[in-house]
Amino acid sequence: MAVHGARGRSGGRPTLEEVAARAGVGRGTVSRVINGSPRVSDATRAAVEAAVAELGYVPNTAARALAANRTDAIALVVPEPETRFFAEPYFSDMLRGVGAELSETEMQLLLIFAGSDRERQRLAQYLAAHRVDGVLLVSVHADDPLPDLLSQLEIPAVISGRRSAAETLPSVDSDNYGGGRAAVEHLIARGRSRIVHLAGRMDVYGAQRRVDGYRQGLLDGGHPVVDDLIVPGDFTEEGGRRAMSLLLERCPDLDAVFAGSDVMAAGARQVLRESGRRIPDDVALIGYDDSAIARHMDPPLTSVRQPIEEMGRAMIDLLLGEIADRRPAVSRGLEKRQLVLPAELVVRASS
Amino acid sequence: MAVHGARGRSGGRPTLEEVAARAGVGRGTVSRVINGSPRVSDATRAAVEAAVAELGYVPNTAARALAANRTDAIALVVPEPETRFFAEPYFSDMLRGVGAELSETEMQLLLIFAGSDRERQRLAQYLAAHRVDGVLLVSVHADDPLPDLLSQLEIPAVISGRRSAAETLPSVDSDNYGGGRAAVEHLIARGRSRIVHLAGRMDVYGAQRRVDGYRQGLLDGGHPVVDDLIVPGDFTEEGGRRAMSLLLERCPDLDAVFAGSDVMAAGARQVLRESGRRIPDDVALIGYDDSAIARHMDPPLTSVRQPIEEMGRAMIDLLLGEIADRRPAVSRGLEKRQLVLPAELVVRASS
DNA sequence: ATCACCTGTGGGAGCGCTCCCACAGTACCT
């Protein structure tokens, strides 16, 4: 009452101080209530909450960020041109998982594309300004300098996939080895024996692991592995066509194709058709990703599903953990910082 | 030299003050250089720039936002579920235009989905916290409360399309009337005379305008307008199928269909095929949007192209103008705040 | 009664900027 309070600005947004005056308490107490501190009595808390509601108080994020040195925002960095972002279902699934998990929190998600050099320049600037508390890095290539930049700036980050078996950053990957193996086992179970592999880009660790799984699947089934029957595409439809043509030359009597992505499988399908082979009667075909393409292909494509959405959720969990750990110089817990989620074969008419 | 300067923190990021000490100038001067003020001598500017480079200084956004009461960020608000965002090329084109135009500036773009009630709740909170300087609103429906919320919060906003002829908000639209008319004129020029219209949702102003253009095109060509031959779909493929079936019942000898979207045209095409009609021999078909669907349809679909990317750029220009105008209580200029960009007919094999 | 130790609270200091006033210096008129 005695406190005649803040200068009589009107029209502007109410501040902490004004809320405090209205509730008849000090600034510190309001701050405690806003931030959910337990050391506030129930009566006081109620009074403050009433004042907040009456005044329609909303904290000023900039002031909070300045004082507390955090932004309550994290970035999803896509080191690809926007085109790919929209073209590949991978990103939309990932975004859905991330968004869902994040909606439980107060954190804000920023989407940042870094396809061109120019965009990467901006991104570097952005990160240097510490405008986010953490970063989710999807689709990183082995030689990308981004992870290093991030750790140099001491910004918590989590990547999807791994750059190698010895990944240092916290990461969430799917079991590419298991996925590749499951595909081959399935083909063998269906009586196929001349199974070729249309691989992905070999500088992508996940693609390598799919090859490893393919090999082991063949060996376990008692079949020999012929290196010539593993041909890398580049994850594109055109690459799939080229690789498929090559495979047909090398092994005209093949009876099954395991492709490292649905898109490449689509390319392979065209070439198989053109060569007069029927799917699945003459040749069984399996893709990877279980994308919309797989469902809409004729015949519908058997494909290995990665739990992308779930991976997105897991990445957020890891990242929030990293961020929290870094706050009060707590000794970093030894929880798992590398997650591998299972892949699953979705059987359709093509195999 | 005499100024022994800032407290010896190390490891942290350099501040304005430290840069000032290093360059042997005052804080104000550094601020002026950083913000590109002209009232700095060349020599001083050079000294400051050198200090900035040596120290690797990057301004603290939070401090700036707090002091200057701006965030240097704008939001692209998509009041749709994410699914539609990825499914419709409209958004990716828009995003490309917006991104391109924005990359010329220091502004940061945030992508915010507000499809579910929950998301809308968050968005309202977000806007109330004034975390952005302005908002781009795409795909607003006539009864959406968002525009009102925005003007109540006094946040500059620009919408794509218009909610009615009397749109109050700054907006960028394409010439739907002209587009509809051009489609019909083209059909008439090709000798078609029984032209039906598969319209969009009639609560979308743009769809209404396409109908208006269709009507005028017929009248100008000396053809009567029959209201029964204008059937609204709902912009979906299924809606297109239903509307097409109805149109075939009402006018079995129609020789041209103008659809209000490519997706509806795709639905119409199926029904036309099933009824044994050939495109374009028996029936000419025109869509709207010139999306990927149009290019890949069999036969390729003639369609009306809206310059979406350009619209995105224009929206940014308008929005930045709004934001700038609002800063130093300058009397609002009377420049055009409602833009209408031309639509263009892209002729392909279907007509 | 003394001390220790809780809980709840108020408010100073400070985060790193921008804004703006003050003022030195120079230039060009009267």
Added chain:
DNA sequence: AGGTACTGTGGGAGCGCTCCCACAGGTGAT
């Protein structure tokens, strides 16, 4: 000589928070 005006510069005040220290008042052991 005095006035006027402009350019370039320094630095105080303040933006709205969080952090943390101080302290009142209670509680229980000594």
